[in-house]
Amino acid sequence: MTERRRGGERLMVPKAEFSSYYGKPVLKPPVWEERDIAGYLFTGGIAAGTALLAAGAEITDRPSLRRSMRLSSLAALAVSGAALVHDLGRPERFANMLRVFKPTSPMSVGSWLLSAFALPAGIGVMDEVPVLVPRPLRRVVRRLSRPAAMSAALLGSGVATYTAVLLCDTSAPSWHAAYPELPFVFAGSALSGSAGLALMLAPTNEAGSARALAVFGAVLEVSASQRMEHRLGFVGEPYREHASGRKLKAAKALTVAGVAVTAVLARRSRAGAVLAGAALFGASALTRFGVFEAGVISTKNPAYTVGPQRERLRNGQR
Amino acid sequence: MSRMGFFTDTSICIGCKACEVACKEWNSVPDDGFDLLGMSFDNTGMLSANSWRHVAFIEQSKPVAQPDAHVRWLMSSDVCKHCTHAGCLDVCPTGSLFRTEFGTVVVQEDICNGCGYCVPACPYGVIDRREDDGRVWKCTLCYDRIGDGLEPACAKACPTDSIQFGDLDELRERAQGRVDELVNAGVVDARLYGESPDDGVGGAGAFFLLLDDPEVYGLPPDPVVPTRDLPSMWRHAAAAAGVFLGLGVAAFAGRRSR
Numbered sequence: 264m265t266e267r268r269r270g271g272e273r274l275m276v277p278k279a280e281f282s283s284y285y286g287k288p289v290l291k292p293p294v295w296e297e298r299d300i301a302g303y304l305f306t307g308g309i310a311a312g313t314a315l316l317a318a319g320a321e322i323t324d325r326p327s328l329r330r331s332m333r334l335s336s337l338a339a340l341a342v343s344g345a346a347l348v349h350d351l352g353r354p355e356r357f358a359n360m361l362r363v364f365k366p367t368s369p370m371s372v373g374s375w376l377l378s379a380f381a382l383p384a385g386i387g388v389m390d391e392v393p394v395l396v397p398r399p400l401r402r403v404v405r406r407l408s409r410p411a412a413m414s415a416a417l418l419g420s421g422v423a424t425y426t427a428v429l430l431c432d433t434s435a436p437s438w439h440a441a442y443p444e445l446p447f448v449f450a451g452s453a454l455s456g457s458a459g460l461a462l463m464l465a466p467t468n469e470a471g472s473a474r475a476l477a478v479f480g481a482v483l484e485v486s487a488s489q490r491m492e493h494r495l496g497f498v499g500e501p502y503r504e505h506a507s508g509r510k511l512k513a514a515k516a517l518t519v520a521g522v523a524v525t526a527v528l529a530r531r532s533r534a535g536a537v538l539a540g541a542a543l544f545g546a547s548a549l550t551r552f553g554v555f556e557a558g559v560i561s562t563k564n565p566a567y568t569v570g571p572q573r574e575r576l577r578n579g580q581r
Numbered sequence: 582m583s584r585m586g587f588f589t590d591t592s593i594c595i596g597c598k599a600c601e602v603a604c605k606e607w608n609s610v611p612d613d614g615f616d617l618l619g620m621s622f623d624n625t626g627m628l629s630a631n632s633w634r635h636v637a638f639i640e641q642s643k644p645v646a647q648p649d650a651h652v653r654w655l656m657s658s659d660v661c662k663h664c665t666h667a668g669c670l671d672v673c674p675t676g677s678l679f680r681t682e683f684g685t686v687v688v689q690e691d692i693c694n695g696c697g698y699c700v701p702a703c704p705y706g707v708i709d710r711r712e713d714d715g716r717v718w719k720c721t722l723c724y725d726r727i728g729d730g731l732e733p734a735c736a737k738a739c740p741t742d743s744i745q746f747g748d749l750d751e752l753r754e755r756a757q758g759r760v761d762e763l764v765n766a767g768v769v770d771a772r773l774y775g776e777s778p779d780d781g782v783g784g785a786g787a788f789f790l791l792l793d794d795p796e797v798y799g800l801p802p803d804p805v806v807p808t809r810d811l812p813s814m815w816r817h818a819a820a821a822a823g824v825f826l827g828l829g830v831a832a833f834a835g836r837r838s839r
Contacts (some may be wrong), residue, residue: 444639
């Protein structure tokens with residue numbers, strides 16, 4: 264593999280055979296703040312996963328779990344909303360997000376999804392904290408409790424996964440190429456992170472299903488991301504190397520550790536449950552920041568843009 | 582209204598940057614810093630919120646037609662491609678980006694809320710957010726001028742007619758004639774870029790005649806609009822949402838008693 268030199272500038276991007284304009288990127292990196300948007304990927308997943316746990320708790324009659332999950336879900340949603348508005352170049356125009364509905368824009372779909380999700384999530388919290396509700400309305404809220412829990416879980420399944428489409432529907436090479444697996448990575452990360460939060464907050468005698476969900480979510484996340492990293496080859500490099508790759512490795516190690524502690528200690532000891540839960544919760548955040556950074560890195564190096572496109576042309580594919 | 586566009590014939594570009602200046606003047610585009618970039622005569626760098634035309638300068642050690650010359654200089658004025666399938670327009674959640682009656686793609690600045698989604702969506706790295714303003718900006722193909730029957734400022738200012746504005750079908754025909762002419766004259770590297778309606782963006786409304794591979798000019802060799810795969814993305818997300826719910830059911834099933 265050789266690298267052609269152009270314009271007298273030495274390119275710091277070896278490996279693939281490609282030319283570039285003074286080593287300059289072809290693409291624009293996202294203007295999104297990592298803290299806001301990677302943070303939102305995490306908190307949005309937590310809002311969704313805790314809504315699912317709250318629905319399960321409602322049906323299986325676990326009041327403490329239900330309460331902590333409903334409160335967590337709305338809190339995570341509030342943080343999500345704040346992060347999303349804060350990241351806008353014109354925050355005062357946030358309502359323009361609901362000016363149209365565009366299925367070709369995952370961000371438009373997500374805005375409507377989050378707005379719809381807020382309603383049952385809000386009803387859930389009103390049901391848990393009746394003082395928030397005017398006395399005559401409390402009966403109505405009580406009656407809406409179960410339908411609200413179910414719809415929050417249903418809408419939550421969209422909230423947890425559409426964010427993968429949000430990233431994949433860009434020209435950032437490492438995000439775009441990841442679209443077959445990333446929704447599963449995000450779904451698993453939302454489940455294990457939320458179940459981790461449940462392990463930290465709910466009493467152990469109500470956390471049996473949360474422990475199961477922690478393991479299911481972790482298996483989904485780790486298996487989907489292993490598959491993604493290996494299938495992607497060269498454009499998958501940012502998921503394996505750089506700071507992004509280190510975050511994702513750490514996330515996997517923490518997830519595995521969290522699952523191990525969940526299996527061994529979380530049933531018997533409260534401290535064990537908190538430890539396992541914290542590991543899974545932290546791993547979910549690391550996954551989102553790692554995936555976010557990987558996409559950003561892939562826009563900054565022209566090799567990830569030009570290399571795969573050249574290869575496609577060479578192979579006569581489109 | 583027929584579709585209007587640009588044909589930029591880089592084989593006759595002399596690198597004067599009159600297009601950059603005319604664009605800034607007409608559209609009141611702020612400066613993007615007065616830096617010396619050390620990239621030949623290019624001190625603009627790349628297209629951005631504050632540079633809607635960008636002249637690239639490439640110096641190549643390559644024997645050319647003249648007997649003693651061993652260096653060839655490529656110059657090319659880059660611009661928004663006004664794609665048939667425009668990624669920026671597809672992903673814009675507010676409807677701020679829209680397609681005009683001329684088939685061009687324009688940002689409505691009174692609607693843009695600066696979400697920034699169009700920025701990584703563009704396969705050419707054209708559109709960008711202006712730091713102090715918070716909104717995104719790019720070439721409008723002089724929407725105000727062409728509505729009044731004038732040609733865009735850059736095309737008007739171009740002294741060699743490297744930048745040609747007109748009816749897209751007619752421009753494509755003219756461009757094909759020009760490539761044939763060059764190839765017959767021995768410029769075998771001449772090729773069109775972005776003119777084909779069969780490419781990954783359905784053909785660009787602003788296309789080019791290049792004398793080397795697109796990536797030499799900082800252009801992607803085979804750009805594809807990211808939304809081409811969106812239906813499949815939604816299907817994968819729906820499957821993942823199903824798994825999300827299914828695992829929830831599995832975790833709670835048969836555990837009614839704690």
